[in-house]
Amino acid sequence: MDRIPFGVAELDSVLGGGAPEGSVVLVAGESGAGAREFAYTSAAMNALARVDAETFDLYYGDVADSAAVPPAVHYLSFTTDADYIERELRYTMADEIVDAAVEGIEFADLSPEYFQLSPIPREWYMGATSSIHDLGSAGNRDGVLSALGEYLSANAAGNLVVVDAVTDLVGASGGEVEWADVAMLVRGLAKAVHSWGGLLLALVNIDTISDRQLGQLVDGSGGTLQFSWESGGSKRARTMVVREFRGVLSQLESENIVRFETEIHDGGLDISDVRKIR
Secondary structure, three states, X not given: OOEEOOOOHHHHHHOOOOEEOOEEEEEEEXXXXXXXXXXXXXXXXXXXXXHOHHHHHHHOOOOOOOEOOOOOEEEEEOOOOHHHHHHHHHHHOOHHHHHHHHHHEEEEEOHHHHHXXXXXXXHHHHOOOOOHHHHHHHOOOOOHHHHXXXXXXHHOOOOEEEEEOHHHHOOHHHHOOOHHHHHHHHHHHXXXXXXXXXXXXXXXXXXXXXXXXXXXXXXXXXXXXXXXXXXEOOEEEEEEEEEEEOOOHHHHHHOOEEEEEEEEEOOEEEEEEXXXXX
């Protein structure tokens, strides 16, 4: 089975190269527990592999024979722009990685569609230098779900796409987006990406949804990586649990591996310890 690297070296090694092509994977977590850093690392490393092979080899190593780096990387945000994401990337990994990787990442800022029906002043999300024409036409844009769908239909096939974050959609566009829409979106994405190929990572902030709602998203996706904080003795550790993951979980369970301890270093987020649960 063809795989696409997550860009997290030790995890990809355990998984035989990465995620099965055509997967929607939820990257879900508590605030600060590593989910966002995982998404940043995945986008940056897959981009780096194409734009700076030498630096990629230094921080990641060889891509497995069963895997292939996607031809393009897209990072979609509903609330922030490319400059903000670049700053966040620099908090997660070395500047030399970010300097090269941002040249290979296509950033899509859907904040005009996201905020357009809200009471937020337009200059906050359109920029202080927006023209009168821009400000006047912003309210006529498509809704955020339509904008997301159009972008993915045009760009997702065969590529790595990060959606930051699907839980931001709850109540978006002045309350026009309901929870049922978000749950159905994930199911629709799973079907579409299966035919498109590529890999879609959907960030999920579990602090903002109920356990039942998280279960609905997990059930509708191809796989879920869930990040949380664990306390042991005098220190706290970030851990990642592999939940439902078609084509992957059976392999991990046969080796009694489902939980990983993670760390963040110059190369981004990676696995520092493998915990086997018997």
